[in-house]
Amino acid sequence: MWAARAAVVERAVLTRHLRRVWALPATRLGVTGWPSSTRQRFHTHWNYWWQAHLLDCLVDAQHRQPNPGRSATIHRVTRGIRLRNLGLWTNSYYDDIAWLGLALLRAHQCEGMPVRAPLDRITAQLREGWTDHAGGGIWWRRGDTFKNVPANGPAAVLLARWAGLGGERSDRQRARSMTEWMERALVDPATGLLWDGLYVGPDGAVRDIVKTVYTYCQGVFLGACVELAEGDTSGVWVARAERTIRAVSAHLADDGVLRGRGGGDGGLFAGILARYLALAAVRLPEHGSAAGEAAAGLVLASAGAAWRNRAPAQGGPLLGPEWSRPAQVPRSWRHRLIERDLSVQLSGWMVLEAAAMLERIGSRS
Template sequence: MWAARAAVAERAVLTRHLRRVWALPGTRLGVSGWPANARQKAHTHWNYWWQAHLLDCLVDAQHRQPHPGRATTMNRLARGIRLRNFGAWTNSYYDDVAWLGLALLRLHDCEGVTVATPLTRITAQLRAGWTDHAGGGIWWRRDDDFKNVPANGPAAILFARWAEDGGERADRQRARSLTAWMEELLVDPATGLLWDGLHVNPDGSIRDVVRTVYTYCQGVFLGACVELDDGPGVWRTRAERTIRAVAAHLTDHDVIRGRGGGDGGLFAGILTRYLALAAVRFGDTPAGAAAGRIVLASAEAAWRNRALARGGPLFGPEWSQPAQEPRSPRHRRAERDLSVQLSGWMAVEAAAVVERHQAQ
């Protein structure tokens, strides 16, 4: 059931959002809004890290049901991202480049695409982003005073995977160090949830801790712990605690809460991706069962409350509430955002992963 729904969600997102870059053959990019305004049609407004998640969703779909046409689309999207980024693979935001690195590495593992050049550049930038300010961790962006979970989490996941697939042997230790830094400084002892990040003084001391809680942060910290898990021990204990904390504080009847449109539109979907990986890794344990239950309940709510639009289902930013179709580029609804639609698609793909695992 979920595999079929995921195929429908994929078709809807690609029909409404996937276009060439500046009409150039052999390229694709996700239009950031639908219906699109002039800036979006021209990819003037394009959101680098949303494109990484679009590529990640296509890899999910290829694992679900391989198709040569999709493989072509993924290669064209990777080419389009680099072209729109003016020939570069990286930008000033460490979280952005970590996400693209993860998507490219998954593309390589899925299709054998050569990604050594972009991964080398991306991971070199991430390694250079580590400093001893605030005891470690990488910055959110270059020349900033902020270190946060949204940058350190995906970087840790990428380093853990890259260490096994072409990177440096020390990258796995980097993944451990990044995750341990988040654990030490950014876990709320009262709830077990991850705070957003912290501001650092020039002398390396901590000026302020930003105690905002995002579903995004829980997802990437959980993902890092799952990647580092090698049996009962500290990483599994931290992953299990995070799953319990999400269930207790960030869901309603097991449905993950939304965070509106824009960048926040991706947050819930990111959490479902790594909950699904935890459900597979931890199997029939209480933590594995809880992770799978949240994924399925969230995907079911997103699907039940979808709107019907051109191309197929349209997801809302709050999965427990009915989505509404935007009527024009001037209609300021979060449903217009590619981020919101990717998040819904991600949840449905995550449910398909859990469904396949439960059927085995």
């Protein structure tokens, strides 16, 4: 059931959003809005990290049902990202490059895509982002005064994975240090949720803590804990993952459905959390934890709500930014509905792929 639904949403997103880069052959990128303006069709506005999640969704789909056509699309999107980024793999934002690194590594594992060169550049830049200001952590971007979960979380997940797949052996310790820093500096003791980040003064002291709570911050912290639980006998990482799942269920879901965060970058937030909840649902039981069941329940309830509240549109179903509410269909590129955003559609696709993965793994057990 979930595999079929994910396939329908995949086809709809790709039909409406996937286009060549500047009409060049063997390239694809996701147009940032649908219906799209001329500027959007030419990829004038560049959302680097949205494209990383498009690549990640394609890898999800290839795991669900491999086919040569999608394999070609994965390679074309990868080429399109580098071309639109003016021949570079990196930019100044540590969170952006961590997301692309994760997507490229998964594409390599799924398709055998050669990724040594880009991952060497990305992980080298992430290693350089660490300083002792505010007790550790990497910056949000180069030359900034802000350190946050959105940068340290995906960087920790990537370095933990890369340590055993071609990176430096010390990358796992770097991932552990980043996650320990988030635990010390940004966990709300009242709820167990992660705050966004903190500003650092010139002397290295914390100047201000931004206590905004975002769903995707919980997702990347959870993902890092799950990665670090492998081979760990202390149980501390499993306990932190369990605490995060409980906190999400108590504070960031309504009747088990994850809350949205509007459009733009926020459109991706709930989908990212769903991805790492599904990962936790699969891997925590290996450590004797019962929290995987709660994580799976959040994913399946969210996917169910997103599917029920879909709207019929050209190319296939359109999903909304709040999965518990009916989606609305934009009439033109001037119609400023949040549903236009590629980020919103990727997030919905992501939660359906997460549900399909749980369905697939469950059928094998």
